[in-house]
Amino acid sequence: MSETKRLDRFLTECFEISRSVSGKVIRAGQVSVNGKIIRDASFKTEIGDEVEYAGQRVEVYDKLYYMLNKPDGCVCANDDSHNPVVFVHMRDVPGINSCHCVGRLDLDTTGLLLVTNDGQWSHRISSPKKHLGKTYRVMLADPVTEELTDMLRKGILLAGEKKPTSPAEVEIRNDHEIDLVIYEGKYHQVKRMIQAGGNQVVALHRIAVGPLALDPALEEGQYRRLRRDEIELF
Ligand code: URA
Secondary structure: OOOOEEHHHHHHHHHOOOHHHHHHHHHOOOEEEOOEEOOOOOOEEOOOOEEEEOOEEEEOOOOOEEEEEEOOOOEOOOOOOOOOEHHHHHOOOOOHHHOEEOOOOOOOOEEEEEEEOOHHHHHHHHOHHHOOOEEEEEEEOOOOOHHHHHHHHHOOOOOOOOOOOOOOEEEEEEOOEEEEEEOOOOOOHHHHHHHHOOOOEEEEEEEEEOOEEOOOOOOOOOEEEOOHHHHOOO
């Protein structure tokens, strides 16, 4: 799982400087590894090495795995010209620039978002072939009907799609709230399914991805590292 990383690349990821600036500051003797100045940009760092630059010391990390309780109003992207990105809530994570979101939630969807720099792990979670259930708590504009729950459970042919959605699991929590488990990740899928069933989503919150549930201790905008046993669920 572990890999060594060139010093210039590590600096670029951690300190938000370009590769050419990182090469320059290394050659200028402004960077030390474990207390020793290193002037070679291709120097291979090891996991656990301490890299110091511009008064900041950062430990060389391996793969990173986090869960974020995504708040409303931020986008699942590394850059966006209109809205803040989810990573603004994780600015103090060393190496966050090397990370991406595992799948996407809409701007106004809240809840469990996985963030990693391990492409193979995120592929195992997102791949449609894995049929991993994603559980959403759905607040509805109108009271839930049997017609809607039957449609969700059978599968719905959404506008512009060739095949109906695969059967979803539905648990009714109260008149206006259901927990819905879906096994695909089509664009705005939950909102489109609910709309096709004659209702509207007023709030959408993801509570689990496969067997991994959102930590109830996390407030919106808070994150934590995943434990080894949680990483190994996928
Ligand atoms: N379905 C939606 O409609 N939106 C999301 O953010 C996730 C699933």
